[in-house]
Amino acid sequence: MTELPPTLMAKGSIVAGCLAPHPPHLVYAENPPQNEPTSEGGWEQLRWGYERLRESLSKIDHDVLVLLSPHWQTYVGTHFLGIPHFEGLSVDPVFPNLFRYTYDMNIDVELSQAIHDKAKGSGLAVKMMENPDFRVDYGTITTGHMVNPAFDKPLVVISSNRSTHYYSVEVMQEMMMELGRVTREAIEESGKKAVILASNSLSHRHFTTESEVPEDMSKEHIASHAMHLWDMRIIDYMRTGQAQRILDEMPEFTEQAIAESDGGGLTWLLSTLKVPDYPAILHGYGTIIGTGNAIVEWPCYANEGDVQ
Amino acid sequence: MNGSLVGSYVVPVHPHPLLVPEQNEGWSRLRAAFDEARDAIKESDADLLIIYSTTWPSIIGHQIQADPNPQWTLVDQDFHDLGSMDYSFNIDADFAEAWNEANHNRGLQSRTVAYHGFPIDVGSVVALKLLNPDNKIPAVIVSSNVYANRSETTVLAKACLDVIQKTGRKAVAVTAMSMSNRMFTEFIDPSDDRIHSLKDDEWNRKVLEFLEEGRLEDVAQLSRTIHQQIRVQKVVTFKPMWWLSAMNGNRNNLTGRVLAYEALHGAGGAVVQLDPTSTGMGDKEYDEDDVEYYRGERNVLDGEETTEADDPLTPSSGPALWEPPESKGAVNSKAAPKPVGMYPHARQVGDLLYLSGVGPRQPGTNSIPGGPIRDEDGNPVEYDIKAQTRAVVENIARILEEAGSSMDKIVDVTSFLVDMDRDFAGYNEVWAATLGHYGPTRTTLAIRALPTPIAVEMKVIAKI
Numbered sequence A: 001m002t003e004l005p006p007t008l009m010a011k012g013s014i015v016a017g018c019l020a021p022h023p024p025h026l027v028y029a030e031n032p033p034q035n036e037p038t039s040e041g042g043w044e045q046l047r048w049g050y051e052r053l054r055e056s057l058s059k060i061d062h063d064v065l066v067l068l069s070p071h072w073q074t075y076v077g078t079h080f081l082g083i084p085h086f087e088g089l090s091v092d093p094v095f096p097n098l099f100r101y102t103y104d105m106n107i108d109v110e111l112s113q114a115i116h117d118k119a120k121g122s123g124l125a126v127k128m129m130e131n132p133d134f135r136v137d138y139g140t141i142t143t144g145h146m147v148n149p150a151f152d153k154p155l156v157v158i159s160s161n162r163s164t165h166y167y168s169v170e171v172m173q174e175m176m177m178e179l180g181r182v183t184r185e186a187i188e189e190s191g192k193k194a195v196i197l198a199s200n201s202l203s204h205r206h207f208t209t210e211s212e213v214p215e216d217m218s219k220e221h222i223a224s225h226a227m228h229l230w231d232m233r234i235i236d237y238m239r240t241g242q243a244q245r246i247l248d249e250m251p252e253f254t255e256q257a258i259a260e261s262d263g264g265g266l267t268w269l270l271s272t273l274k275v276p277d278y279p280a281i282l283h284g285y286g287t288i289i290g291t292g293n294a295i296v297e298w299p300c301y302a303n304e305g306d307v308q
Numbered sequence B: 001m002n003g004s005l006v007g008s009y010v011v012p013v014h015p016h017p018l019l020v021p022e023q024n025e026g027w028s029r030l031r032a033a034f035d036e037a038r039d040a041i042k043e044s045d046a047d048l049l050i051i052y053s054t055t056w057p058s059i060i061g062h063q064i065q066a067d068p069n070p071q072w073t074l075v076d077q078d079f080h081d082l083g084s085m086d087y088s089f090n091i092d093a094d095f096a097e098a099w100n101e102a103n104h105n106r107g108l109q110s111r112t113v114a115y116h117g118f119p120i121d122v123g124s125v126v127a128l129k130l131l132n133p134d135n136k137i138p139a140v141i142v143s144s145n146v147y148a149n150r151s152e153t154t155v156l157a158k159a160c161l162d163v164i165q166k167t168g169r170k171a172v173a174v175t176a177m178s179m180s181n182r183m184f185t186e187f188i189d190p191s192d193d194r195i196h197s198l199k200d201d202e203w204n205r206k207v208l209e210f211l212e213e214g215r216l217e218d219v220a221q222l223s224r225t226i227h228q229q230i231r232v233q234k235v236v237t238f239k240p241m242w243w244l245s246a247m248n249g250n251r252n253n254l255t256g257r258v259l260a261y262e263a264l265h266g267a268g269g270a271v272v273q274l275d276p277t278s279t280g281m282g283d284k285e286y287d288e289d290d291v292e293y294y295r296g297e298r299n300v301l302d303g304e305e306t307t308e309a310d311d312p313l314t315p316s317s318g319p320a321l322w323e324p325p326e327s328k329g330a331v332n333s334k335a336a337p338k339p340v341g342m343y344p345h346a347r348q349v350g351d352l353l354y355l356s357g358v359g360p361r362q363p364g365t366n367s368i369p370g371g372p373i374r375d376e377d378g379n380p381v382e383y384d385i386k387a388q389t390r391a392v393v394e395n396i397a398r399i400l401e402e403a404g405s406s407m408d409k410i411v412d413v414t415s416f417l418v419d420m421d422r423d424f425a426g427y428n429e430v431w432a433a434t435l436g437h438y439g440p441t442r443t444t445l446a447i448r449a450l451p452t453p454i455a456v457e458m459k460v461i462a463k464i
């Protein structure tokens, strides 16, 4: 393709934004060939949710998946996977009994670099990760697998800066709103059609024991009633097009529900979607060792006037 | 056998001293301190390195590395541009399994992990590569549980000590941890590295002053305060000092030395040596519980409290326990449950060893495998005679081992059952699978009751 100035290029766009959590249990329950342990199923409500999400995304033309994972945790700035191909074995350090997955994925380095450059220009500390020995985090792999098990579309993978814990939820949100804004800008200028994936759970209090059979669904429930109430409140805002209220309540939600939104993914997602005021589609909700997980899609293609 | 902890070390977690010590004078001083610690460990004749690492968080209890030879190439999540870390370690899988079992015996949730490609954390990799570069000393690594409180972390150490003592090891304990853990959140030139703030630096120096005086338990008791003052929340709390102090018997009179204290991208990195030799100073002021057994989490979020009475293994009433007397010829074992009266576990006369009646109660916890035969109100409850019988046999084996005898030298056994009709078959089955192999004579009696809520007890005579 010949280089054209951005204004003359076909305008890129975000075609969908998704909350796409990454518990390795979902991959384990599915018994895909890439994962070594085998199971008798489990967590079907969530896996059916992912099935609906995949079905929905299959109808939307897109070139690239842009993902932020809370399990690539960086303390010094925000990092981007910066070489075209990664493969290897990923063993979950917390649930190695469930997740030992052979991965193989391609990175859209051009788009990564473009987001990186824009973020740098707006004052964020950023770095490209160019060490070929680097092992991709299991959050990225799990979300990547659940959304697109064939891994036949390139990804942009963004690390989770720990600013919530270094400073506060407010500082995290300020940084993630900016990162979301430049992510959108870079996508639009790239001419590509992108799906945005925030890889995080909602309430995030785990059980500290595991049942004999991890997929024993008679043992699965939310960690506490308070966690349930918070999850339902946030989901309600999503379903009724009140994303701004999620951002407004993020400090309380993150603290009281020990929510995995502390990693910035949800705020970044809402920012890339310009804080949507249209309803999202809830594809599924369920708990995983006590934590609350929702699979949610904002169908931008149908709701944003400027998308062709 | 008498194992013991021969030394303790605190080491930093970031990869700079391993990968690029030459880029900053402080990093190279940390590297020199690692090297000094490495030489001191070698000279101590230690035969086991135990790493408690804060960069290995776990959720389902504690995890213990049990792959005998884990190999991989690690790249730090933040400092990937400093290079890759190839590793191949010598892990003592047997010790790991025994520690895991000891954890369960003390009420802890715990598991071993032995999977090809398991991601060993950066703190452990840096510590093992620098302290044990030729892999001469076998190692074990334990995770830091994100929800663990002080009692859980203390009991984790005690379970580890149980195994060190039982196996006669000379162990070195290492905590891989930062002091203050706030890093610069932007990229810096290596030559500009310094502790992130004056406040962090002052706290670090205070903590190191305590450690230099050997006051490890004081630091452990200040752990929560230190965490609030100089630790980024929800990374990992300052709990390694709870573990290390319990490993050292909660003492304040160790011999401490700070080998280096420097900045690592703003965080406080220190190499500290703690020798168990008593300095004769520093009175022990022991304020917090000395907990022996973990009763489970408090479930503060939903109020479903696990109380002692809910624990099916633990009889909540029963006769008082005694320290076994050290009479002439007496053999007493820490690995056997305490007696319920003033008598030893066994007594030697000539080359014969007479054991006091042995039941299934577990040493330390006093729990009954297979469950007690009645609840605290005296009502009968379901129990597993086979599990009880197996536990009796295991206790006998422990006492015999302590006395220098063994199962094959048992001459005669008298067994007591409180319910012959219900239990004889199960008891007989376990007998056939265990003691029956060694061929001692046996007499089985039905009796009305035993002093604790157990169903079976055995009286043993063995040769020594």
Ligand SMILES: [Fe+2]
Pocket: A022, A070, A071, A139, A201, A260
């Ligand atoms: Fe997670």
